[in-house]
Amino acid sequence: MSTRAELFPGLPRDPNRAAAHILTEKEQQFVKLCAKGVTPAKAAVQVFGPAKSNLGRELLRRPAVKHALMKAYRQLEQTHHMSRSKVMEGFKRAADMAEQLADPMAMISAYREMGKMCGYYAVETKKVEVSVSGQIGIKKLNALSDAELMKLAKGEVLEGEFAQVVGEEAGDESPGALSDFDQDVIDAINAGDDD
Incomplete structure (x- = not known):
């Protein structure tokens, strides 16, 4: 008796894993818009209609959408020859130039962005309490x-x-x-x- 891999050499070993990364046409459009820099809420409205503005966050939680978006980001990095270290170097150069120009606000801005990239800032949570x-x-x-x-x-x-x-x-x-x-x-x- 032949194994599945022998009968279908082009298919992945785990059919559930392959199905987990299949996107609908609308999900693909959503991923493309997000990869271009459109916010998830606006992308959801453009693809699914105005009644679906809250769908953006839900889509980002789906494993298939997450995987496709990460893949799109990696492709963008390769296309533009960018990496986290290059972005960090750019911020560092901007901070150095701001220091030479004696522009403290520009220095703060550059260091703030570097801090965000490094994860130094705690996630902001806002709490509303009613007495x-x-x-x-x-x-x-x-x-x-x-x-x-x-x-x-x-x-x-x-x-x-x-x-x-x-x-x-x-x-x-x-x-x-x-x-x-x-x-x-x-x-x-x-x-x-x-x-």
């Missing part, structure tokens, strides 16, 4: 009817009473202290009174 008092304020606003929200937007007084505590009286420990969200709502109401 409990802010959530309570949002719940209060969500509980209002459309008519009450319109009154609030126009600066009209809603049913009920409230007092604004300002200055040292409104310490963090004070139960009557306003949250930042509450203060923003009051400021918005007061700004509406000026009109």
Whole structure:
């Protein structure tokens, strides 16, 4: 009995591995655009349509797309005779020229780019935190009817009473202290009174 490799000498040994690197026509277009420098989101919109702008990140996670993009980048490096070390040398020369010209901003810029290439900068993460008092304020606003929200937007007084505590009286420990969200709502109401 013949082995698969003997029967089909041109095929790779593992059929799953070969299938993993096959791209659809649209994925190929996406890879070409990304290799040209188009952002993944814009490339996804151009290839898949405006409703698919979030698809760019998902495509970049697919092994076949990753592999094709890395291959395209390697081809670009070979075509333009570039490498990481040549780019780093260019930044170093730029920093040296900036130093000779006494241009500190250009020096900082060149060194910043070298630092990025070397991975010296931590990945930036931004975190948005909503305080409990802010959530309570949002719940209060969500509980209002459309008519009450319109009154609030126009600066009209809603049913009920409230007092604004300002200055040292409104310490963090004070139960009557306003949250930042509450203060923003009051400021918005007061700004509406000026009109």
